[in-house]
Each structure stands twice: as C-alpha cells, then as structure tokens.
Amino acid sequence: MRAVLxxxxxxxxxxxxxxxxxxxxxxxRDRLIRLEERVTGIEKELALFREQYRQEIAAFREQYRQExxxxxxxxxxxxxxxxxxxSRSDTQFYTLLMILVGFIGFLLWDRRKxxxxxxxxxxxxxxxxxKLTRLVQxxxxxxRTHPDLAEILKRYxxx
Numbered sequence: 001m002r003a004v005l006x007x008x009x010x011x012x013x014x015x016x017x018x019x020x021x022x023x024x025x026x027x028x029r030d031r032l033i034r035l036e037e038r039v040t041g042i043e044k045e046l047a048l049f050r051e052q053y054r055q056e057i058a059a060f061r062e063q064y065r066q067e068x069x070x071x072x073x074x075x076x077x078x079x080x081x082x083x084x085x086x087s088r089s090d091t092q093f094y095t096l097l098m099i100l101v102g103f104i105g106f107l108l109w110d111r112r113k114x115x116x117x118x119x120x121x122x123x124x125x126x127x128x129x130x131k132l133t134r135l136v137q138x139x140x141x142x143x144r145t146h147p148d149l150a151e152i153l154k155r156y157x158x159x
Contacts (some may be wrong), residue, residue: 136158143150143159153159 052117139149139153140159150159
C-alpha cells in the first residue's frame with residue numbers, strides 16, 4: 001500500500017503545471033544575451049568606479065597625512081615659541097620684581113634719611129618740653145602768691 005501511495009504522489013507531482021518544462025525560445029536567448037551584456041557593462045563601470053574611488057581615497061589619505069604632518073610641525077613650532085615666551089616673561093617678571101623691591105628699598109632709605117633731622121629736633125623739643133613743663137609748674141606755684149602773674153597766666157591759658 002505504501003508503494004501505491006508513493007507512486008500516486010509522484011504521479012500527482014509530475015502532473016503539477018509548475019513542474020512542466022518552460023519553452024525557451026530564440027527571443028528569450030537574445031534577451032538573455034542583451035541582459036548579460038548590460039550586466040557586463042555595469043560590472044565594468046562599477047570596476048572603474050571602484051578604481052577611481054580607491055584612487056581618490058588614496059589621494060585623500062596622502063593629502064591628510066601631509067596636512068597632519070604640517071600641523072604637527074606648526075604645533076611644535078608654537079610650543080617652542082610659547083616656551084621661549086614663558087622664559088622671557090619669567091625673566092621680565094623677575095626683573096620688574098627686582099626693580100620694585102629696589103624702589104621700595106630706596107623709598108625706605110630716603111624716608112629715614114629725611115626723617116633723621118626731624119627726629120633729632122623732636123628729641124630736642126622733648127628735652128625742652130620737660131624744662132618748659134617744670135617752668136610752667138614753677139610759675140603756677142609762684143602765681144598763687146602773686147595775683148598779677150596769675151592774671152598773665154590766665155591770659156595765655158597757662159594756669
């Protein structure tokens with residue numbers, strides 16, 4: 001029974017219109033030849049395009065390498081200039097600092113030199129001030145017994 005069912009299945013499959021051979025004509029062959037020619041032409045154009053693309057990419061890479069190399073050179077040059085400028089600015093800063101310290105030192109020395117006579121005079125006046133204070137004290141004591149001297153001291157606000 002299995003054999004009969006298998007034979008019936010094969011016969012039914014053979015009768016299916018999808019399994020029938022397709023007639024192949026000369027027109028179909030010509031169409032296929034034209035199609036193959038077009039595909040071959042497209043493949044050639046694609047190969048040319050690929051080659052041109054590869055050449056353009058190679059040229060771009062070379063240009064990129066050259067520009068990167070020149071940029072690296074410029075960056076290195078800028079770094080060296082910056083280093084020189086930093087050392088120059090450090091020197092200028094320390095020079096200015098030394099000038100400023102020297103100027104402040106000169107001002108302090110000049111002020112002390114200018115104040116020395118004034119300090120001497122103040123010291124002398126302080127000595128005289130002690131003497132004047134004693135004199136005014138003595139005059140006040142004397143003015144207690146002499147009203148005319150008391151009046152003079154009041155007039156000069158020394159009482």
